[in-house]
Amino acid sequence: MSTAIQLARYNHSVLVFDGGEGRTSWVPKYHNLLGYPQGISGKELLRLGREQAQLYGAEIVKSQVGRIEKTEDGDFSVTTSSADYRSRYLVFATGLTDYQPEIPNRYEFAGRSLYYCLDCNGFEFIGQKAAVLGHSKRTILSAFALLDYTHHVFIATNGQPLEGREEYGALLKEYNIDVIETPVERFQGTPGEKGKLKVLSFQDGSVREVDAVLSTYGTRANSKLAQDLNVEVNETGHIVVNEFMETTVPHIYAVGDVINTTQMLVFAICEGVKAAMMIHRSMESKRQRFPARGE
Numbered sequence: 001m002s003t004a005i006q007l008a009r010y011n012h013s014v015l016v017f018d019g020g021e022g023r024t025s026w027v028p029k030y031h032n033l034l035g036y037p038q039g040i041s042g043k044e045l046l047r048l049g050r051e052q053a054q055l056y057g058a059e060i061v062k063s064q065v066g067r068i069e070k071t072e073d074g075d076f077s078v079t080t081s082s083a084d085y086r087s088r089y090l091v092f093a094t095g096l097t098d099y100q101p102e103i104p105n106r107y108e109f110a111g112r113s114l115y116y117c118l119d120c121n122g123f124e125f126i127g128q129k130a131a132v133l134g135h136s137k138r139t140i141l142s143a144f145a146l147l148d149y150t151h152h153v154f155i156a157t158n159g160q161p162l163e164g165r166e167e168y169g170a171l172l173k174e175y176n177i178d179v180i181e182t183p184v185e186r187f188q189g190t191p192g193e194k195g196k197l198k199v200l201s202f203q204d205g206s207v208r209e210v211d212a213v214l215s216t217y218g219t220r221a222n223s224k225l226a227q228d229l230n231v232e233v234n235e236t237g238h239i240v241v242n243e244f245m246e247t248t249v250p251h252i253y254a255v256g257d258v259i260n261t262t263q264m265l266v267f268a269i270c271e272g273v274k275a276a277m278m279i280h281r282s283m284e285s286k287r288q289r290f291p292a293r294g295e
Helices: 002-009 042-055 118-125 137-146 165-174 224-228 265-285
Strands: 015-017 059-061 065-070 076-080 085-086 089-093 096-099 129-133 150-154 178-180 184-192 196-202 207-209 212-215 219-221 252-254
Touching: 002 042, 002 265, 015 076, 059 096, 059 118, 089 265, 118 184, 118 212, 137 165, 150 184, 196 212, 212 265, 252 265
Parallel strands: 015 059, 089 252, 129 150, 129 212, 150 178
Antiparallel strands: 065 076, 076 085, 096 219, 184 196, 196 207
16 A cells, blocks of 8 residues: 555556455554554554545555456556456555464454464563464474563464474473474454453363464465466565565566565555655656656
8 A cells, every 4th residue: 555655646547456354454453553652453554544545546446356467568457356457567565365273263363362473463472371373393483482572382283293393392391382282172262352362272171371372374475466477486475576676577566475574564564665666766767758848
């Protein structure tokens, strides 16, 4: 949305394809955005962003993009379920999709006491009883990282063997990080708006008190549409860009989580503005002449 706002302020025609229900939409509070000391919900931030973009003339199309093709004259044809559009430039801000823990009632607590990004939500773990869900080496390293915030940490692998347990076993023991490989039955607590976790219950009938949970199952970059246009991606599927937010295909840019693994909204906002600046300068450099006075 920051790209759309800046491009519209450059007096360009801007279309935003908003498929809805991205990661931002279910974040209950962003706490590290300058100017929001009490935090702001993802839905409210999106609402304000759309309003601001439209204020400067950007058009919001509430539809999923199904296909994008390069036209013979070098433009792009963008197809949704209801219409076709043409554009000279594209900006992919398609983000990530989280791989979810296989626990039935996970969405009752997602974003409230079940978290996916330690950089984003480490503060919420301070002094809390914390569980790390997963079974990879990343799970172990995340458990160690949580020790900066709390000394009450355990790992729940949800029925899977823990990769790297032999390698890190001594350290796990030294820091009193228990590893529970029994499958998780469900989360228990107060679901809904507050989404406050109290207990992890396991299939063998045992329970473990918990205040906050970090999921470490990783993410998938939403880059298929870009790949269909032969845009280069890295080994994790993230779109490759240069310092100007340009992809390997001319006139295609990418910003936000789809290009990196920081998962921090503030980075995405800055990258969006930078992409808009680079597109505007690209258009300026392609002008054949400046308009005569009065044109």
